[in-house]
Amino acid sequence: MIAPGSxxxxxxxxxxxxxxxxxxVDRAAGRSGNNYPHLVAAELGLDLTDVTYSGATTANLLDTPQDDAPPQLDAVAPDTVLVTITAGGNDLEYVGTFVRGSLLNTLAKPATLLGRRVANRIRARVSYLKDDAAYEAVTASLVTVVERVRERAPEARVVLVDYLTLVGxxxxxxxxxxxxxEQLPSVAMMADGLAAAFAKAAATTGADLVTSSAASREHAIGSAEPWTTGFSLRPPVLGGVVPYHPTAAGMRAVADLIVRTLKT
Structure with missing residues (x-):
């Protein structure tokens, strides 16, 4: 068990x-004071450095600055005892593809007045399928992130935390x-490929794995208690949501999964 204050x-x-x-707590990063890192830190009394950043790819973790933020790995120091990692979705444009497809389908509805062919052309502008090489690249990048973390903090416990399920x-x-x-199964296939990349990276590196994807399958969009949001054209400031992202309940559930893992 990780000691308080670590x-x-x-x-x-x-x-x-x-x-x-x-x-x-950080508008540029889209970072919440109630995200799973903050909840885990509060539960275990840890000294948190949260450099999570909306839109980050694995390159932004490794060596590529994002906006004015340095590569996230720069935050890992020799005295770090716990590192959690949730990345790779943006490498695949996972949520971005879902959002674009939803937006174009929404626009295609009125376009059916101009003819089904026009509407179908609008919908066809989004591809939901990735080849095996794309998932292999995410796996390799996650492995590299874990390896680089261990170089910087040899004593750290590293936990890969995969993505909450959107389509269940x-x-x-x-x-x-x-x-x-026809489109929904393709989004689910992309999610399965992303979850498999996390599992392979964990098996390769020996990092701990928190399978948020499996735990949230019955809490996907459309369930009685969803842990992720659906699509909305209205931003949160106008009563909408950030489309296809964790809710507060989803973050709480992921935090509980991580704490449970750390206590074993």
Whole structure:
């Protein structure tokens, strides 16, 4: 068990940062004070350095600055005893593809007045499928992130935390999921490929793995208690949500999974 007061560094993209979840403590990063890193740190009494940043790719963790923020690995020091990592989705444009597809499908509805062919051309502007090489690249990048963390903090416990499930058994086409029955399985396949990349990276490096994807399958969009948001054209300041991202309940669930893992 990690001792209270130990240094904890959180790395990752928006599924770790928590855009749209009050309170936002860093607007540029879309970072919430109630994201899973903050919740884990509060639960275990850890000294948190949270450099999660919405839109981050694995390159932004490794060596590429993002906006005015340095590469996230710069935050990892020799005295770090815990590092959590949630990244790779933006390498695949996972959520971005889902958002663009939803937006274009929404625009295609009125376009059907101009003819089905026009509407289908609008919908076809988004590809939901990635080749095996794309998932292998994410796996390799996650392995490199873990290896670089261990170079900087040899004693750190490293935890790979994969992505909450968006499309699950209860997810159906509707207003807040404006994809059709043919498109939704493709999004689910992308999520499966991303989860597999995390599993392979954990097996390769020996890092701990928190499978948020599996734990949240029954809490996907359309379920009785969803842990992620659906699609919305309205921003949070106008009563909308950040589309296809964790809710406060989802962040709490991921934090609980991490704490449980750390106590074993």
């Amino acid at each position: 240094r904890y560094v959180a790395l990752g993209s928006s599924f770790a940062a928590g855009p749209g979840i009050d309170p936002i 058994p209860a997810t159906r086409p509707r207003l807040d999921v404006p994809l059709n029955e």
